[in-house]
Amino acid sequence: MSVALWLLAAQGLLGGIDNLWNHEWRAKLPTTPTARRELQLHAARGLIYGPVFLAFAWVELRGLFAMALLALLAVELFITLADFVEEDRSRTLSPQERVLHGLLTLNYGAFLAFILPALAAQAAMPSALVAVDHGWMSWLLTLYAVGSSGFGLREALAARRLGKTT
Incomplete structure (x- = not known):
């Protein structure tokens, strides 16, 4: 699981750069x-x-909790595919942003390759939430959770506001 955590941390960093710099x-x-x-x-x-x-x-996450996480990861994948289409439809991306999106996609694929077998095994277990502590990595991922959720809310509010002006 440690490789998957590093890949997830890289995803958070690259996604944060994409959000702040490009978006x-x-x-x-x-x-x-x-x-x-x-x-x-x-x-x-x-x-x-x-x-x-x-x-x-x-x-x-074990059992149904792991299955719910698998579902979230699948939904994220479909959102990203829809986003690729929408970005091509609505604006011209810079070469730097296009390359960064490619790196994010490759990294997400690598993350899934490492995490899916572990999550599948955990999904077969009885449902449970088992506390873990990955040291500083847990705190970094927590920071990413706050940032990602905060920007998600900001973007939702901006989309709503833009809907009222069109």
Whole structure:
């Protein structure tokens, strides 16, 4: 599981860079009326990543809890695919953003390759929430959970506000 945690931490870092640099600073998505749908997708993804980061930080999910996490990871994948289409439809991405999205996608695939066997095994166990502590990594993932959830809420509110202005 340690490789999966490192990959998840890399996902949080790269996703944070993408959000701050590309979405907030360069594209200014929260103030761009044509970005409403993209903001909705980003909000959904951010609000999924919050609990995902938090779960991996402090809990080993077993049984139905592991199945629920598997479902969240699948939903995130479909949101990302929809986001690819929406971004191509609504705006021109810089080469740097396109490359970063490629790296995020590769990293997420590697994360899934490492975590899916572990989650499948945990899903076969009786349902339980087992406390874990990964030291500083738990705290880093907690920070990512707060940031991801915060930006998810910000993007949801921005999308709602943009919907009222169009």
